[in-house]
Amino acid sequence: MSEAIAQWRGFKAATRLGWKISSNWTQPLIFVIYSVLRPLSAAFILVIMYRVISGGAPGTGAYLAFLVSGVAFWSFVQYGFAGLSNGIVEDRGEYKMLKYVYTSPAHFYVYLLGRGLAQLASAAASAVIVLVVATVALRLPIHPLGVNYPLLLSASFLALLAVIGMAMAYGLLLLQAVDAHGYGELGSGVLYVISGAIFPITVLPGVLATLASLSPLVYWMELIRRSLLGSQAIRMFPALSDGDVMLRLVVTTVATLLLAHLVFTWADRQARRKGLIDMESNW
Amino acid sequence: MDIAVETKALRRVYRSRRQEVVALDGIDLQVRRGERFGVLGPNGAGKTTLIKILVTLLLPSSGEAFVDGLDVIRQFREVRHRIAMVSGGENVGFGMLKVREQLWMFSQFYGMPSAQVRRHIAELLERLGLSEAADRRVSALSSGMRQKMNLIRGLITNPRILFLDEPTVALDVGAARDVRDEVRRWMAEDPSRTVILTTHYMMEADELCDRVAIVNRGRIVAQGTPAELKQQVQQDAIVDLQLSPGNRLLDALRAVDGVAAASVSEQDGIDRFSLHLSSDAALSGVMRVVEGSGRQIRGVQKREPTLEDAFVKLVGRGMAEEEQA
Ligand SMILES: Nc1ncnc2c1ncn2[C@@H]1O[C@H](COP(=O)(O)OP(=O)(O)OP(=O)(O)O)[C@@H](O)[C@H]1O
Ligand SMILES: [Mg+2]
Numbered sequence: 001m002s003e004a005i006a007q008w009r010g011f012k013a014a015t016r017l018g019w020k021i022s023s024n025w026t027q028p029l030i031f032v033i034y035s036v037l038r039p040l041s042a043a044f045i046l047v048i049m050y051r052v053i054s055g056g057a058p059g060t061g062a063y064l065a066f067l068v069s070g071v072a073f074w075s076f077v078q079y080g081f082a083g084l085s086n087g088i089v090e091d092r093g094e095y096k097m098l099k100y101v102y103t104s105p106a107h108f109y110v111y112l113l114g115r116g117l118a119q120l121a122s123a124a125a126s127a128v129i130v131l132v133v134a135t136v137a138l139r140l141p142i143h144p145l146g147v148n149y150p151l152l153l154s155a156s157f158l159a160l161l162a163v164i165g166m167a168m169a170y171g172l173l174l175l176q177a178v179d180a181h182g183y184g185e186l187g188s189g190v191l192y193v194i195s196g197a198i199f200p201i202t203v204l205p206g207v208l209a210t211l212a213s214l215s216p217l218v219y220w221m222e223l224i225r226r227s228l229l230g231s232q233a234i235r236m237f238p239a240l241s242d243g244d245v246m247l248r249l250v251v252t253t254v255a256t257l258l259l260a261h262l263v264f265t266w267a268d269r270q271a272r273r274k275g276l277i278d279m280e281s282n283w
Numbered sequence: 284m285d286i287a288v289e290t291k292a293l294r295r296v297y298r299s300r301r302q303e304v305v306a307l308d309g310i311d312l313q314v315r316r317g318e319r320f321g322v323l324g325p326n327g328a329g330k331t332t333l334i335k336i337l338v339t340l341l342l343p344s345s346g347e348a349f350v351d352g353l354d355v356i357r358q359f360r361e362v363r364h365r366i367a368m369v370s371g372g373e374n375v376g377f378g379m380l381k382v383r384e385q386l387w388m389f390s391q392f393y394g395m396p397s398a399q400v401r402r403h404i405a406e407l408l409e410r411l412g413l414s415e416a417a418d419r420r421v422s423a424l425s426s427g428m429r430q431k432m433n434l435i436r437g438l439i440t441n442p443r444i445l446f447l448d449e450p451t452v453a454l455d456v457g458a459a460r461d462v463r464d465e466v467r468r469w470m471a472e473d474p475s476r477t478v479i480l481t482t483h484y485m486m487e488a489d490e491l492c493d494r495v496a497i498v499n500r501g502r503i504v505a506q507g508t509p510a511e512l513k514q515q516v517q518q519d520a521i522v523d524l525q526l527s528p529g530n531r532l533l534d535a536l537r538a539v540d541g542v543a544a545a546s547v548s549e550q551d552g553i554d555r556f557s558l559h560l561s562s563d564a565a566l567s568g569v570m571r572v573v574e575g576s577g578r579q580i581r582g583v584q585k586r587e588p589t590l591e592d593a594f595v596k597l598v599g600r601g602m603a604e605e606e607q608a
Contacts, residue, residue: 006394013391020379096375100436103338105364106392275297275341 010106014114018087022118035126036133039075043068043134046198065141066234068134069225070197076127077195077217080163081188083119085171087112089183092175092277099278108268112168120160131228141232148227151242155227155249159220162253165260166191172267175276196221200236216256219249286352287444287477288314288337293346295332295501306332308501309346314494317474319466321492322481323594329501330481331370334448337479338368351443364393367442369433372452378422382413382432385421386439393440400439407435410468411461427458434462438469445469447480451487463491485591495590499598512593519543520563521592524556525582526573532556535572541565546595553581559596 046067054063092098101111135142170187177183194201194212201212212218218236222245225233237245271277293310296303306329314320322330335341336348339359348355351365377385383404390400408414411431416424424432430453437445447466451459470476482488488495489509496506505512526532528549536545536556543559560566573580 003394009391009394009397013388017377017380017388020384021377095377096373097377099340100368100375100389101392103340103363103366103368104389104392104440105360105394111392269342272340272342275335277340278335 006105007107007110010104011110011114014106014111015117016114018115019118021087021090021115022083022122035075035079035122036129039071039078039126039130040133042075043071043130046071047138061139061141062229062232062234064138065229065232066225067198068138068140069131069142069228070221072127072131072134073221073224074192074195074197075130076123077163077191077197078185078188079123079126080116080120080160081167081170081191082185083123084112084116084164084167085174085183085187087115087119088171089174089177091115092279096278102277109168109264112171113164116164116167120164142228146230148230151223151246152227155220155223155246158249158253159216162216162220162256165257169260169263169267172264172271175267175271175279176274178279191215191217194218196236200234202236214252214255216249216252219245219252223249285316286313287316287318287350288312288320288479289349290333290337291347293333293336293348294344295329295336295341296344305501307336307343310498310501310503312496312503312506314477314479316477317470318477319470319491319493320477320479321488321495322479322498323483323485323488323495323590324481324498325483325598327500328498330498331448332501333498334368334446334479334481338366338446339363340368365443366446367437367440368446368448369437369450371430371433371447371449371454374426374429375433376421376424376429378420380421381418382421382424383408383417386432386436389436390439395440403439404435407438407465411435411465427454430454431458431462434465438465443476445476445478447478449481449483452483459487463487466491485589485594489590497594497597504597505593509590512590512597513588516559516588516592516596519559519561519588519592519596520566521586521588522558522560522566522569523582523584523586524558524569524573524580526554526556526576527579527581528552528554529576529578532572532576532578535576536569539565539568539572541568544596544599554578557592557595559592 047064050063050067088098091101102108131142134140174183194204194208194215195217196212201209201218204212222236223242226235226242226245240248290310290312293307293312294305295307296305310329310333322333324330332341336343337350337355339355339362342356350362353362353365355362380388386404387397387400390404391397405414405417408417411434413428413431413435416428421429421432430450434447434450437447450466451462454462466478466480470478480491492509494506494508495512496503497512498504505515532554533545533547533556536542536558541561542565543561545556545558547554547556549555558569560569
């Protein structure tokens, strides 16, 4: 019990630390530019490209909704994932405090989760803002009262767990790299392609499509679209009911968490074996 | 006997594609509870590697290590509840936090109740002369102030065993004294506390440590109280010889019959040689070599042995030389 209290204290402090670090540069203006304008402009570029190519053919609106919801929630994954996984190398390279945190009794998972929470929260805010702005501007068929919120929230909760697990394992793997700049974005970039955020995964080449079908993010994207757009949603898995997609989301999330834990444990051991926690990196 | 830290045949090899470095080559160590234990050695001796293994940052290649009776390899979580580590000479910290805030934050990673810890932090800031800086950002501190703050970080978490890796390196004389005083005070507060510190400074080890292990090339070459170590050179005549600069002389001096060990350091343009003579008779041989070198003698003194002399004898050279090498 007292151990739980101790970990809770550590978690709160880590959350505060993450907030201080990100609010250091996430002044409101920078937040708007990075977390709102960037994904918005990405969405609009895609929309314009699509309009030009399709010439305003029927069904355009539905695809736009597919695209925009994908991009909006994608920005959540991108910032959340990159924020969480970059935190570890930042603590090592920029602040040189990782070794002190690491040798403290605060559980490393607990610390990392707290450390990344502020960034996860601002990523979630950015997703909502992008979605609202795009819905209004493009007159997408999304109606606040028609959204299936229980489905949206439960799917997003599972996806959040999966993203956190993957980001932590990936972050610890990044300790292996001497030059750890930008790998956080690289990792989320790879996930982007195989998540069905901008195009259905069926258009991917065979191996990637199989890989994508093992990622919880695809089922999450599908459920987001179904919950937001209802029957208007373009379906990546027309054969599956909502329940079936949810089941797949649960299974892949659990598998992802198990795998992430294994990778994390392995990378942690590797870090101690090689002395990576306080390695001089090219920061 | 109550043991705080123990290592058995501890070995650590760093492997890279090009080479293998044996940083620790079979370290057997026992540090008693309540001791201020010093690990003394030249650059690259393996001091930091030893500390890193004991604080669960690094795995040994072979051998065992126990901290407070716990295996640092398998019981690393439990170990972390009982230790704190502070390294000197590094400019670290979450720059955007206030000093007080960063210290508080670390106490939280150790799960400590907030109110009590805040009082303790204020007290330590006061004693180490950092009160004025308490509400400044960490990034605005000088490196010496950061180092003191780092020490406070180690102390507030109330470890049973405190590991200090060169805690006074790069500090000015006054700040180094503050740090040593604080370590002594902290130890006096509770007789069950233990501190293990590494240092380059003989004087520091002599003054601060109950017992010292001298490490060279990953091995312990001697251990004991500073007095015991000095005892080893008690029979030797220690002669300091100041000479004008000139060609390399050290090897020739070491070759003289009756010279047990020799070291040199340079000060104000004068080379200061320290010679361990196993008999006074060796001095005439030394003088012949000096005359032959054409250097001028600026001074000769016979003196009491210091810990540094013990080091020179055991390691075969002075610490300063190793640094230049
Ligand atoms: N990460 C590493 N990779 C390869 N070799 C290493 C690594 N860390 C230390 N070494 C080597 O291991 C040996 C012992 O290093 P260590 O840092 O333990 O010495 P030290 O006694 O603390 O020295 P100093 O007084 O300079 O701090 C040295 O030869 C060093 O070059
Ligand atoms: Mg060292």
